[in-house]
Amino acid sequence: MINFENELKKFRPSLEIEDAEEIIYNQDLDDMADVLVGLLKDAKAEENSHQTRIR
Amino acid sequence: MKCYRCGAELTEREYCPNCGAGVKVYKRIMSLSNRYYNEGLERAEIRDLSGAIESLHQSLKLNKSNIQARNLLGLVYYECGEVVAALSEWVISKNLKPEDNAADDYMDLVRNDPSRLETFNQTIKKYNIALNHCHQDRLDMAVIQLKKVLSMNPGFIRAHLLLALLYLNNGNYAKAKTEAQKSLKLDTGNVMAKRYLKEAESMMLPSDAKSSEEKENTNNDVVRYQSGNETIIQPVRTNVFTRSGSIWGIVLGVVLGVAAAYYLILPARIQSMNASFREQISAISEESDSKSAKIGEYEQQIASLNTELEGLREEVGSYKETENTGSAQGDLMAAVSTYLNNPEDMDTIETQMNGIDFNNMDGGASKQFDDLYNAFMVLVGEELSKRSYNTGYEAYRSGDYETAISSFSKAFQYDSTNVDALYNLGNAYYESGDTDNAKVVYDQVVNDFSDTKSAGSAETKLAEINNASD
Numbered sequence: 001m002i003n004f005e006n007e008l009k010k011f012r013p014s015l016e017i018e019d020a021e022e023i024i025y026n027q028d029l030d031d032m033a034d035v036l037v038g039l040l041k042d043a044k045a046e047e048n049s050h051q052t053r054i055r
Numbered sequence: 056m057k058c059y060r061c062g063a064e065l066t067e068r069e070y071c072p073n074c075g076a077g078v079k080v081y082k083r084i085m086s087l088s089n090r091y092y093n094e095g096l097e098r099a100e101i102r103d104l105s106g107a108i109e110s111l112h113q114s115l116k117l118n119k120s121n122i123q124a125r126n127l128l129g130l131v132y133y134e135c136g137e138v139v140a141a142l143s144e145w146v147i148s149k150n151l152k153p154e155d156n157a158a159d160d161y162m163d164l165v166r167n168d169p170s171r172l173e174t175f176n177q178t179i180k181k182y183n184i185a186l187n188h189c190h191q192d193r194l195d196m197a198v199i200q201l202k203k204v205l206s207m208n209p210g211f212i213r214a215h216l217l218l219a220l221l222y223l224n225n226g227n228y229a230k231a232k233t234e235a236q237k238s239l240k241l242d243t244g245n246v247m248a249k250r251y252l253k254e255a256e257s258m259m260l261p262s263d264a265k266s267s268e269e270k271e272n273t274n275n276d277v278v279r280y281q282s283g284n285e286t287i288i289q290p291v292r293t294n295v296f297t298r299s300g301s302i303w304g305i306v307l308g309v310v311l312g313v314a315a316a317y318y319l320i321l322p323a324r325i326q327s328m329n330a331s332f333r334e335q336i337s338a339i340s341e342e343s344d345s346k347s348a349k350i351g352e353y354e355q356q357i358a359s360l361n362t363e364l365e366g367l368r369e370e371v372g373s374y375k376e377t378e379n380t381g382s383a384q385g386d387l388m389a390a391v392s393t394y395l396n397n398p399e400d401m402d403t404i405e406t407q408m409n410g411i412d413f414n415n416m417d418g419g420a421s422k423q424f425d426d427l428y429n430a431f432m433v434l435v436g437e438e439l440s441k442r443s444y445n446t447g448y449e450a451y452r453s454g455d456y457e458t459a460i461s462s463f464s465k466a467f468q469y470d471s472t473n474v475d476a477l478y479n480l481g482n483a484y485y486e487s488g489d490t491d492n493a494k495v496v497y498d499q500v501v502n503d504f505s506d507t508k509s510a511g512s513a514e515t516k517l518a519e520i521n522n523a524s525d
Contacts, residue, residue, distance in 0.1 A: 002254050004224045008189055010247070011217055014179045015139035017172070024143050031119035032084045033059050 056085055088118035095124065099131055103244030104212070107131045122152045129161060135242065136211030138165070138175040178208040185217065194221055212241050212248075219251045223258075231255040384424060386410040391431055404435060405442055409465070432469060440470030444479075451479060456487035474500065478509040481516065490520050 015023060056065045059081050063073035070077050095110035111128040114121050129144035142165065145158035165172055185200035201218040204211060215238040222231035232255035238248035390407040393400055411428075432439075447462030460483045466476035481496030493516070500513035 002220075002223060002250070004220065007220050011186055011189075011213065011220075013183045013186055014137065014213060015143075016179050016183070017139055017142075017176045020139050020142055020146075023139065024146055027143065027147065029119045029147070031115065032088075032117045033081060034119075036080060036084065037059055 056082065084117050088114045088121050088124070090114075091117065092121055092124040092127070095127060095131075098244065099127060101243060102241070104131050104135055104242040105246065106244040108135075120151050122148050122156060122158075125151075126156075126158050126161065129158065133161075134210065136175070136178070136208055136213065138172070139179070174207055178204045178211055178214070181207075182211065182214050182217075185214070189217070189221070194225065197221060209237075210241055212238050212245065215241070216245070216247055216251065219248070219255070223251060223254055226258075228255040228258045232259065383411045387424065387428060387431070390435075391427065394431070394435060398434075401435070401438055401442065405439055408439060408469075413468070436469040440466045440473045440476060443469060444473065444476045447476070447479065447483070451483055451486075456483045459483040460487065474504040474507050474509045477504070478513060481513060485516060485520070490524075494520055 057063065058065055058071040058074060058076060058078060060076045061071060061074040063071055065078055065082070066072055069079040069082070091110045091114035095107045095114060098104075098107035098110055108128065108131055111124050111131065114124040115128065118124075125144050125148040129141040129148070132138075132144065133141035142162065145162050148158040149156055149162070181200050181204045185197045185204065188194070188197035188200060198218065198221050201214050201221070204214045205218065208214075215234050219231045219234035219238065222228070222234060232252060235248045235252035235255060238245055239252065242248065386407050390404045393403050393407060443462045443466035447459045447466060450456070450458035450462060460480060463476050463480035463483055466473055467480060470476070477496060478500050481493050481500060484490070484493035484496060497513040497517045497520075500507075501510050501517070504510050
């Protein structure tokens with residue numbers, strides 16, 4: 001048995017043309033490659049700090 | 056494929072030929088992105104739009120620069136009726152790859168048909184209004200609004216789904232099923248539509264599921280109500296008359312209406328129209344009679360006026376004759392007066408005497424007039440006769456016989472012994488072609504002046520006339 005109230009919550013307002021610009025600007029475009037590059041940077045930074053502590 | 060660090064073109068090796076960065080994992084991610092794109096494409100080809108959206112989102116999460124995946128995602132959104140989401144994807148695609156991008160063509164298609172874009176925007180706004188109605192528990196209004204939305208854009212899947220949910224909520228399962236089926240026809244993999252369809256079918260009678268045409272009728276013939284956790288579906292007792300009661304009612308109403316019109320309304324109306332026509336006819340005949348009477352009256356007036364006119368004309372004629380007589384008397388008196396004042400002024404006397412014509416005098420001249428005239432002619436007749444004779448002779452010579460006849464007549468009138476005037480009067484008649492008067496004049500010359508030279512000439516002329524007539 002479908003619960004009307006719960007089902008209704010699943011429906012979101014449709015995007016209107018006036019909001020298109022805002023939607024485009026606010027869209028999160030980061031992909032896996034960006035995450036990977038970030039990970040590599042973090043790893044490199046951590047390695048540098050570790051070597052500094054050893055010295 | 057380009058290096059994520061320096062942007063150089065990568066080779067088959069697992070490091071960048073330019074910067075030496077390791078690209079093994081990166082290449083794997085790109086490969087996964089392409090695999091998801093292929094999966095999305097396959098799903099889109101069988102109209103599994105929800106599945107295609109999911110796969111293409113995965114592809115773009117792995118590689119945001121997968122232009123083909125992004126453009127395809129825009130197309131799938133457009134097919135679902137989500138025009139703004141579609142345009143967003145195409146704009147981002149164009150931003151990532153400005154040259155040689157199919158997104159250009161897609162956006163041109165939308166831009167070149169502004170009315171269609173406006174229609175899409177209106178449907179979106181109405182959908183949002185309908186959703187707002189739902190949240191505020193105005194479900195009937197929401198249904199009406201959604202019907203409008205779907206009439207404007209039948210491909211708007213979310214509107215179909217919301218309408219199906221509303222139908223499910225108010226117990227209209229057949230319509231809910233129809234809407235869910237429409238959604239599934241547009242998007243074969245839509246999970247929500249499948250759930251609604253399943254729910255609608257589970258709530259319908261077995262006979263309902265067999266035929267979609269009979270669904271509505273069957274739905275009206277049952278009573279559903281909830282008893283605890285169970286839904287009771289009880290058929291309503293019907294027979295032929297109750298089932299088709301409305302049709303019988305309409306037929307009976309039409310028959311009664313026609314009968315009432317035939318027996319009650321029509322006769323009264325015809326009677327009133329006849330009475331009205333009779334009144335009009337009597338009014339017209341009265342008017343006609345009065346006009347006929349007036350015409351008769353006018354005709355009598357015309358006859359009396361004509362009679363009066365004739366009398367007046369006769370009176371005017373008598374006045375004219377009296378005037379002529381009076382005028383002749385006046386002229387004679389004026390001529391005598393002129394002579395008494397100046398006997399040498401023959402020109403004036405001649406002019407005044409020209410107005411006297413014995414032929415125009417009514418009943419002839421009076422004795423006093425004749426006496427005066429004769430006495431005056433003794434004094435001036437010879438001179439006036441000469442003048443008139445000369446005038447007539449000039450006219451005769453110039454061929455003006457009418458003037459000649461008039462002048463010779465005057466000359467003989469002034470002096471009855473002027474045989475030349477009389478003879479030339481006959482000649483003037485003869486030359487003008489009036490042989491009857493010429494003969495009369497010639498006869499007068501022969502009879503009255505038999506011992507003159509003119510009498511012989513007149514006889515010759517008479518012989519000529521007689522020979523010509525023979």
